[in-house]
Amino acid sequence: MALLQMLARACFTVMCFIQNLLPCIKGRIPEPGRWLHALLDVIHRGENKLFKLESLTDFYHTYGLFRFENKVYIFDPKLTQTVINKLEKGAGDYLENSPLKDTFLGSSSRSPEIRRAIAALFRKSTLEERGGLIIADVDNMCNKIGLEAKEGHVINITDWSLRMAMDVVGHMLLQLDLFAIEGKQEALLECLMTILHRCYALGEITSDSEEFKQANETLQKETTTILEKALQKEDKSTDTRFVIKLHEACGFEQARDNMKLFLMAGSETTASTIPVFCYLMATYARVQDELRQEADENMAALRADPALTLPKMESVLREVLRVYPIAPFISRQTTQQLVVGDVTIGANTDIKAFTWGIHRSSTQWDQSKEFVPFRFLNSGEKSASAMYIPFGAGSRICIGQHLAMLELKLACAIMLNRFKFCKVSETPELRFVTDWAHAVVHPDKDMFFKLEAR
Structure with a gap:
């Protein structure tokens, strides 16, 4: 099984490289097909579904969103902010x-x-x-x-x-x-x-x-x-x-x-x-x-x-x-058709602003999946401008965030x-x-x- 996982990871890395070379199709919400599903099942066998979603974030990072199990996961910062606010x-x-x-x-x-x-x-x-x-x-x-x-x-x-x-x-x-x-x-x-x-x-x-x-x-x-x-x-x-x-x-x-x-x-x-x-x-x-x-x-x-x-x-x-956000996503739902950037999302769609993916995205953070203890001590330009939402965002931000941070x-x-x-x-x-x-x-x-x- 270990060898199979190694091969699956190697295949996935190659597929990610190719995927990111391809131009984005305007207005498309990409969705993993049967082969990508099978590959991720091997890679993340026995693991939390969260890590499969994280891999899809890496795979579709040029799109900033994807569809999985009839839900739309959004991790592009601008799209995320729009969805949270609207x-x-x-x-x-x-x-x-x-x-x-x-x-x-x-x-x-x-x-x-x-x-x-x-x-x-x-x-x-x-x-x-x-x-x-x-x-x-x-x-x-x-x-x-x-x-x-x-x-x-x-x-x-x-x-x-x-x-x-x-x-x-x-x-x-x-x-x-x-x-x-x-x-x-x-x-x-x-x-x-x-x-x-x-x-x-x-x-x-x-x-x-x-x-x-x-x-x-x-x-x-x-x-x-x-x-x-x-x-x-x-x-x-x-x-x-x-x-x-x-x-x-x-x-x-x-x-x-x-x-x-x-x-x-x-x-x-x-x-x-x-x-x-x-x-x-x-x-x-x-x-x-x-x-x-x-x-x-x-x-x-x-x-x-x-x-x-x-x-x-x-x-x-x-x-x-950042690296282990306790709230891994923010849920929203469309009541009518919504246009976000170039994408049109239908009514009655479950949307997840994918905090876990945002916080661990290589386009947002250096060493994105690593614990870098003093990253925020002297935040560089990239860290300072990255989207950081461990307690959510918008009008429904966690009301207990200050209590949590003080207590911690x-x-x-x-x-x-x-x-x-x-x-x-x-x-x-x-x-x-x-x-x-x-x-x-x-x-x-x-x-x-x-x-x-x-």
């Missing part, structure tokens, strides 16, 4: 069976009431002022991890990151102590893993299976309890708490459904990125040392001011989200300040699975490391 998301279909179908993520309105109600909370300055809450949660996680490491255990960074991220959501958004790090949200964590990983990412169960239905019922029950407790909590500040604004904006049921979004998306994104970061640090020891030195030199100042810039850390985090910066800096990360036999290779319904990509297995306390 079209609404077609969420009604792909979230039909999701617990998030009734959240503002699934809203067809550009400015739903809930988004306006919570906008102030997600302002970068507001989040940075409350960054001490994140630091406290990261410290709590590190204390627990430190005890495990001292006893000689390998550490499941995926699990601990998820617990920490859930507590951050509780403190930053709901003003509640969820105590996930202390082990008091096991039912909620288990149902989230069943829904997001076992069903949507790994495909081990379907959305009409009994396990999924039970997990959904548990999610409903647990989030109802959390919201009830939050509403009953006495306000000790003159500012109206977010959870109250949420409830006033859309009522109990919609508030609960949107709270599911914050718990799922807020926890999942961080818990997917931190293990990837740790894997890369354990792989690139020199980079880990450089970031640790920066963290050590600035730790006191960072704890006093969470908004403090850490140039090297922020460069590395940006690069992690603080968590990664504090963890490196306290521990050295090393691979062990239990550390899996970095491979990904994709949740196509919610547009999320994450490692296919939990990430385990040996941590040496400092």
Whole structure:
């Protein structure tokens, strides 16, 4: 099989060279034929479909788009920007069976009431002022991890990151102590893993299976309890708490459904990125040392001011989200015929602005498929002008982007300040699975490391 894959890759390279010599046919949306399909099946045998799409991005890079499985994937920056700005998301279909179908993520309105109600909370300055809450949660996680490491255990960074991220959501958004790090949200964590990983990412169960239905019922029950407790909590500040604004904006049921979004998306994104970061640090020891030195030199100042810039850390985090974007595509749908450049796209067409392909395109980036840690530290002209959209773009850009970046910066800096990360036999290779319904990509297995306390 290895020899066959080598031959297939060689054939594909030749085909790419020939394809890129041929003139583009004006107005055409290219689509892979039977032979190209077969070749890619051999090359990417056992891999995520995402990598087949990435290969098609390389193959059709002169066109800037292609059709695959009745969807149009766009990766040319100008075409992508046009599609994002002109079209609404077609969420009604792909979230039909999701617990998030009734959240503002699934809203067809550009400015739903809930988004306006919570906008102030997600302002970068507001989040940075409350960054001490994140630091406290990261410290709590590190204390627990430190005890495990001292006893000689390998550490499941995926699990601990998820617990920490859930507590951050509780403190930053709901003003509640969820105590996930202390082990008091096991039912909620288990149902989230069943829904997001076992069903949507790994495909081990379907959305009409009994396990999924039970997990959904548990999610409903647990989030109802959390919201009830939050509403009953006495306000000790003159500012109206977010959870109250949420409830006033859309009522109990919609508030609960949107709270599911914050718990799922807020926890999942961080818990997917931190293990990837740790894997890369354990792989690139020199980079880990450089970031640790920066963290050590600035730790006191960072704890006093969470908004403090850490140039090297922020460069590395940006690069992690470039080469492994957690949101691999942005979904849009045409309601009528759309003309984009020289291309006419028919009505009722599913369009994917292919972030993964854009971020890993050789026409946009030097060493496009490689992890170049300090790429953004002193961005060259090509990097500065390249399209970079890890949190989406346009009117529906991820509302939690500033929280995610603040949390990642603080968590990664504090963890490196306290521990050295090393691979062990239990550390899996970095491979990904994709949740196509919610547009999320994450490692296919939990990430385990040996941590040496400092």
